Amino acid sequence: MKIDMLRLEALADMMEQRDLVEVELADGDSAIMLELAPPRRGRKKLIDDQVEDPGVTVTSSRVGIFLKRVSVGDQVAEGGLLAELRVMDVKYRVTSPASGVVEEIFVEDGMGVEYGQPLLKLDPGSSPTPRQE
């Protein structure tokens, strides 16, 4: 049996969707067995990403208008103001979960954001001076 990587990948996806742990494919005298290892692929990938990237992503806890209060490269202290969220006529403060440098801002000033949307990324380890790319 010729092993087709694309088909194997599609099969693995199907197994995940249907909560299958083992699939055996037989064709003539050759056979191949696929086994999904727990923790499932999706979750494992997430953990890997976190290990590779020490950045802290700040997400929106509300639905509202994003009002930017820092710029990329700014040093912020833990508890410092990062942004405000305007929900109807009320403004809510978005404060920094850690001290660090603002690495990236994902949302344009004045745009609407949903609950859980990434707003900006902090580099908690970096020094206040020139940002390394």
Added chain:
Amino acid sequence: MMPTFRRVLIANRGEIAVRIIRACRELGIETVAVHSDVDADSLHVKLADESICIGPAPSRDSYLNIAAILSAAKITGADAIHPGYGFLAENDRFAELVEQSGFCFIGPSATSIRAMGNKVAARKRMEEAGVPVVPGLYLNGQSTSSDVIAKVKPPLLIKAAAGGGGRGMRVVRAEEDFDSSLLAAQNEAQSAFGSREVYIERYLERARHIEIQVVADRFGKTIHLGERDCSTQRRHQKLVEEAPSPVLTPELRHRMGEAAIAAAAAVGYYTVGTIEFMLTQDMEFYFLEMNTRIQVEHPVTELVTNVDLVKLQILLAAGEPLAMESMEELNGHAIECRINSEDYTKNFAPQGGTVKALHLPGGPGIRIDTHIYEGYRIPTNYDSLLMKILAKGSNRREAIIRMQRALGELVIEGVPTTASFHRKFLDDENFINGAIDTGYVERWLGSTRS
């Protein structure tokens, strides 16, 4: 013709959100779906033109979060909000805030919701409007149990004034049980609705639940579209609905329809709504309550009247006048089964799970309203309704046979559903003969267990 809406935000989830999206699409209106984080893969999110996450899984933080919903409407440029049923649909404060924030609320006025929300006030208003109410009395602090017993003989019913859904409700059959039942009902009312207010009424033995669909516009016209018989219920949760009722005569339909119109008009109603009645064995009917929203079982009426109630509701909200008259001759017969993710052998306990395999019934006369699909993970945070199966026939017998056939075709794997209840119950001789009342399902369950 009045201009309609450009963009409607649907403040709901599940099958009703899908139903509203479909109505909007047919009217050429864009839709915005709101969802909690666990509902990101839900069908209404996929079908809407735009979607926005409004909060975490618990309803109070998402689908009941008024600020988040209004803010979502503002951000997405919606001009109207449809509340669906449940959640904020009968919250007068929400209706008021929607309008104050510059959106149109696709439903009744806050004043109408308030007028029907308090059961004691609603009863009083219905009496004034000449709508029959169950003989009973409001219990004030001074009343003693002997006063009550003298006025309303057992069996009697104690109900929470702010209540609904059977909470804060007690049946008293013997005089000596009154005091303990009263205390229990008051405590339950306090914890469920934040008010100890209760009222007492005669308990109607073996009555049917008959409700009348009403429709009203903003120009003072109110009509009715016949009845739905929802006597197949368990603990006030409906399981099967049908139209027409197997027991209503044209004369009785006319009288109940007129009473329903009077009830809706009495609270200045200007959208679709339902007046619920109890119908006794001697064919006396009494006002139960009004549901100031679109109902779960609205498709039953759609099938026997050929009226799209959700589209009509949207057009009425946009200010269109009502261009039809009451319908007292219903076309054929329709039955709806509510398929919930509940295990009926375990007291209808709600179940979560993933839909592993799904096959939907089809063919002549079958309509399915659902939000589930193969691979869909059912969150346990919300109502357990998965699907409504409707069968339409030229008469009741054909509708029942079609429903039995559809239930036979239905496959939902991965989670227990009430379909296993319906398959058995639709074979029941008394159901087939239409000889049931609102307590029948409980008795039937008791007899099938033993």
